[in-house]
Amino acid sequence: MTLDLTAALQTYTVESQELLEEMERALLALEAGREDPDLIDAIFRSAHTIKGSSGMFGLDAVVAFAHEVETLLEAVRSGQQPIDATLVTLLLRCHDHIAALVHSTLDEDAPADLLAQGDALTAQLHAWLGGAPGDNRTSDDAWHISLRCGQELFRDGMDPLSILRYLGTLGELISVTTLDDALPHAERMDPTSCYLGFEIDLKTEADKQEIDSAFEFIRESSQVHLIPPGSKPAQWAELIQALPEGHDKLGEILVSTGVLTRHELAAAMGIQVIDSPAKPLGDILVEQGLAPREAVNAALGRQMHAGRTAGERYVRVEADKLDRLVDLVGELVISSTVTTLRASHSNDRALQEAVATSSRFIEEVRDAALGLRMVPIGGTFSRFQRVVHDLSQELGKHIELVISGGETELDKTVVDRIGDPLTHLVRNAIDHAIESPEERQAAGKNPLGRLQLNAHHENGSILIELSDDGRGLDRQRIANKAIERGLIDSADGLSDQDVFQLIFAPGFSTAEQVSNLSGRGVGMDVVKRTIEDLRGTVELENRPGQGATVRLRMPLTLAIIDGFLVSVGDARYVVPLDTVEECMELGEVGRRDYLDLRGEVLPFLRLRDLLRDTTETPARQSVVVVSYAGKKAGLVVDRLLGELQTVIKPLGEVFSALKWISGCTVLDVGQVGLILDVPVLVDQAERREATSGHLTAALR
Amino acid sequence: MTRETSTESGQEKAQYLIFNLRGEPFAIPLLGVKEIIEYGSVTPIPGMPEFIRGVINLRGRVVPVIDLAARFGEPPTVIGERTCVVIVELHEETGVQDMGIVVDGVNAVSDIPASDLEPPPKFGAKIRVDFIQGMWKSQDRFVIVLDQARVLSVQEINQLAALVEDTQMA
Amino acid sequence: MSILEDDEHHRLHLSGPLTIYEVDEVKERLLAQPGVTLDLSGVTECDGSGLQLLMLIHRDAGTRLTAPSDAVTDILHLCGLSHLAEEPS
Known part of the structure; x- marks a missing residue:
């Protein structure tokens, strides 16, 4: 397979995944009792x-x-x-199967068991339809009538329904499809205007004039538009041009207008599959004599038009390119900070103003560039409808998932x-927190x-909350388990919050404890670690x-950090601003590393010692009070x-062992500053201190 | 800079960058060398093994800098007038990683036919044998051709760093 | 035409004709109460504008259409829209 095709195939899987998500959402909405033909559509x-x-x-x-x-x-x-x-359950399983098939395309051929499945x-699908799938081709000897009503119709005292009834008297109405494509949204809709459209198949002995008279x-x-039985291709082409928006796909148009049946279309697609991906579907349809060239061209024209309008709204961009852009910005x-600084030292007022203008634009560019990385969380949230559906069914629980704030945007990496x-x-909540219906009752x-x-957003960060109305956390049970696992000796003196946080300790949940539902190889410790890697916290x-x-x-974004710059020796460090409480001078302190913060004991760390800085200690040092x-x-x-x-840059693989540095940044002087975790x-x-404390205690 | 192995007259040969380290010539494949810059403004990273001198800002990218001499277990390079940093591109499993290596001076670029590469001595080089890809006789002295992937193995550096971190934090 | 609220079954009863003369008022009343169930058993007459309005409130206000009278059933059938209304439960 050539490189290009692999890339295209990747696009295909991504797009299919999105379509599958949409399909799943619609199926779950149907299941939740929404009766909406749009969902089926x-x-x-x-x-x-x-x-x-x-x-x-x-x-x-x-x-x-899929056919x-x-x-x-x-x-x-x-x-x-x-x-x-x-049927929804069956369709959900079909959805899963399509997803598995699509996924398997990235490997070579679909595995045999998948095909058997x-x-x-x-x-089962055939069973639902009661035998072989039937053709829905409209009769060859029927007239096809397309009617798009004028808005004045009702007000002129006309009614399309009367016309339909009259047509019915001329022969047999084989099918009538009523279209609401032109019907505006409720607010803009005038009930006395007519927006209806009809596609009618009429089998009749009457001649054109008679039908026309209706x-x-x-x-x-x-x-x-009147199309006689056994009509010339050009007339079909004309009809397709006149069709309303919404039936955009070539195949769809040909099928819905009766030029092709679904089977003929599928057959044509089958041929396309074997031949080569380069040959357009339209050509094959024509070659096989399945559709007239004029009809195909007309449909293609419409499809391209529709593709253009939809394409204008979104552009798919490689994430790497975005990252590069954000980096460059x-x-x-x-560099603009440096320019501003230089300009402020000069006496050139015009230069200073020009620099100020450009730096304002640069800041706007940066905000816009960062905005490109922001995506709504909703897509991730709605995935859980399925998780809740499947898992609660499996466990015999009745659980509804209520989602809100799906439009909240956050960094793509975080999402x-x-x-x-x-x-x-979510699995954990379903599995452990929410009780069985009997228990609840x-x-x-x-x-x-x-x-x-x-x-939702709160104080410049994103808050994601998962609430359940289950049994709540049991302090005693958690404490017992933590003692059993050797995580603590006793829960005495620990606050509730401290005890609950033990859930996230590595080794709290073990394989035999966790049911295979919430198991799946991740423990709560992994949850916490992932969140902390994203510079987040769990409460x-x-x-x-x-x-x-x-x-x-x-944090809203991973790309930028508000920091407080400090220096130790020749090196500079950035302390994330959201952890900084206040700064003060380090006065006289004794041998112990704590000081008196307005009557509170504040232990402190000497970065100088920790970083093994060998430069001479300055006479006056400062303290940054941090909290988390x-x-x-x-x-x-x-120095402060x-x-x-x-802009945060990763320090790279080489330094991944350094846990207390979360990244680095290039400072205005071109020097690299390390960001402290x-x-x-x-x-x-x-x-x-805890370990050395234990040791001293043991030695005593 | 990216001329690949050529096969003139059926003879496999590749280009190597020859540089000096404590008065001795060493060679690395030219293929991975991106640029050579003057040594300067290296930000030290505390808590790392001695052979990691720190990081530099290379046009907005942060690149780690390795002291080769220290990596070989010798005293760290003394920065002099000819000291420079060779930026090489490493293709690791996790992606492409740029790394800088501190050398005492760059000498030349040479074509070395594969057949001219002697196997490393079993001992005596005082450098880990797996760091040496081979020896090449240039005029009157031996050039040590380094196995770049081993010498600059991010995985190994990482493990060493974790070890240092553990001892310091314990 | 009248629209009566049935507290017991939480549904609205639409009675009398539903034609071009009624649609303005009916639209206003029904859009104000999205998601309700609308009982159509009392509809004596329905024209194209009535049908169009039923399609609209079904689509945009989530109104459930139920118990269509003969007049309504007839036009739904004629237009291939029988699935729009549910039989009374």
Whole structure:
């Protein structure tokens, strides 16, 4: 396979994944009781588009299976096949199967067991349709009538329904499709205007004039197309041009106008698969004599038009390119700081003004560039509908998931990496927190458990909350388990929050403890670590007997940090500003490393010692008071250099062992400054003292 | 700079960068060398093994700098007038990584036919044998051709760093 | 035409004709109460504008259409929209 095709194939899988997500969302909405033909349309569209693009890549297995699904969906869409919970479950399984097939395309051929699974599902699909899928081709000897009503129709005293009834008297109305494509949204819709459209197949002995006479009074205001049985291709082409927006795909148009049946279309796509991906579907349709050239060209023209309007709204960009852009903009910000500084030293007022203007633009550019990386969390959230659906069914629990704040935007990296830990938290809540319906009833609760997933902005960070209305956290049980696992000796003297945080300690949950549901190779310690890697924190709120809330607090973006610049010797360090409480001079202190902060004992760390700096200690040093998770500590540094906003760069693989440095940044003088990870620094210091404390105690 | 192995007259040969380290000539493949810069403004990173001198800002990218002499277990390079940093591109499993190596001076670029490479001596070089790809006789002295992937193995550096970090923090 | 609220079943009853003369008022009343169930058993007459309005509130206000009268059933069938209304449960 050539490189280009691999890239295209990747695009295909990404796009298919998005379509599958949409399909799943719609299926779950159907299951939740929403009866909306738009949902069926969305599901149908997803299956149909995946089939089409799979055909381009010669992925026969996907095409064949998606076609079966599509046939059933077609029946649902036309109202022949009612949809119920069993069918939704079957369709969800079909969705999974398509996803597995699409996924397997990245490897070579689809594995045999996958295909066998597909055959089983296909059999079930056929069973629903009652035997072989039937053709829905309109009769060859029927007239096709396309009617788009003029808005004045009702007000002129006309009614398209009367016309339909009249047509019915001329022969047999084989099918009538009523279109609401032109019907505006409720607010803008005038009930006395007519927005309706009709596609009609009429089998009749009447001649054209007779049929035409039905439209005599509305011909002025409305669009009417009459296509005789066995019509010339050019007329079909004309009709396709006149079709309303919404039926954009070439195949779709040809099928919905009766030029092709679904089977003929599928056959054509099959040929395309074997031939070569380069040959356009349209050419094959024509070659095989399945559709007239004029009809194909007309449909293609429409499809291209539709593609253009949709394409204008989004551009797919490689994430690397975005990162590079953000990097460069970061450099630009830094170099502009230098320019501003230089300009301020000169006496050239005009230069200073020009520099000020350009630096304002540069800041706007930076904000815009960072904005490119921001994506809404909603896509990740809605994945959990499925998790909740499957898992609660498996466990015999009734749980609804309520999502809010899906439009909240955060850094793409965060969105990508938050999925797994959130999944784990959701599974954990379903598995452990929410009780069985019987238990809930006995406790006087609604048997329907409720999970709430919410995201919102708070003080420049993102807060993601997962609340359940389950049994809440049991301090005693957690403490016992932690003692059993050797994590603590006793829970005496520990605050509730400290005890609850033990859940996140490595080794708290073990394989035999965790059911295979919340297991899946990640423990709560991994959840916490992932969040902390993203510079976030995890908090727990307990409502005994009423549930619990897990709160993930995360920075808006990973690319920029507000920091406080300090120096130790020749080196400069950045302390994240959100951890800085205050700064002060280090006065006279004794032998012990703590000082009196307004009557409070504040332990401090001498960065100089920690960093083994060998330069001479200055006469006066300063203290940066930092706090995190309720702990306070002082960092003793040589000099305070003030606040700065700067672009974070990873320090790279080589330095990954340095836990207390979270990254670095290029300072305005071109020097590299290291960003301190305050929680790690403080925790390490605590641990060091704790161990040496134990040792001294043991020696005594 | 990126001329690949040529196969003139069936003879496999590649270009190497010859540089000086404490008066001795060493060679690395020219293929991975991106540029050579003057030594300067290296930010030291505390808590790392001695052979990691720190990081430099290379046009906005942060690149670690390795002291080769220290990596070979010898005293660290004394910075002099001819000291420079050779920036090489490493293709690691985790991606492409740039790394700088401190050398006492760059001498030449030479074509070395594969057949001219002698196997490393079993002992006596006082450098870990797996660091040496081979020996090349240039005029009157031996040039040590380094196995760049081993010498600059990010994985190994990482493990060593973790070891240093553990001892310091314990 | 009248729209009556049935507290017991949480649904609205639409009675009388639903034609070009009624649609303005009906639209206003029904859009103000999205997501309700609309009982159509009392609809005596329905024209194209009535049908169009039913399609609109079904689509945009999430109104559930139920118990269509013969007049409504007839036009839904004619237009291939039988799935729009549910039989009374």
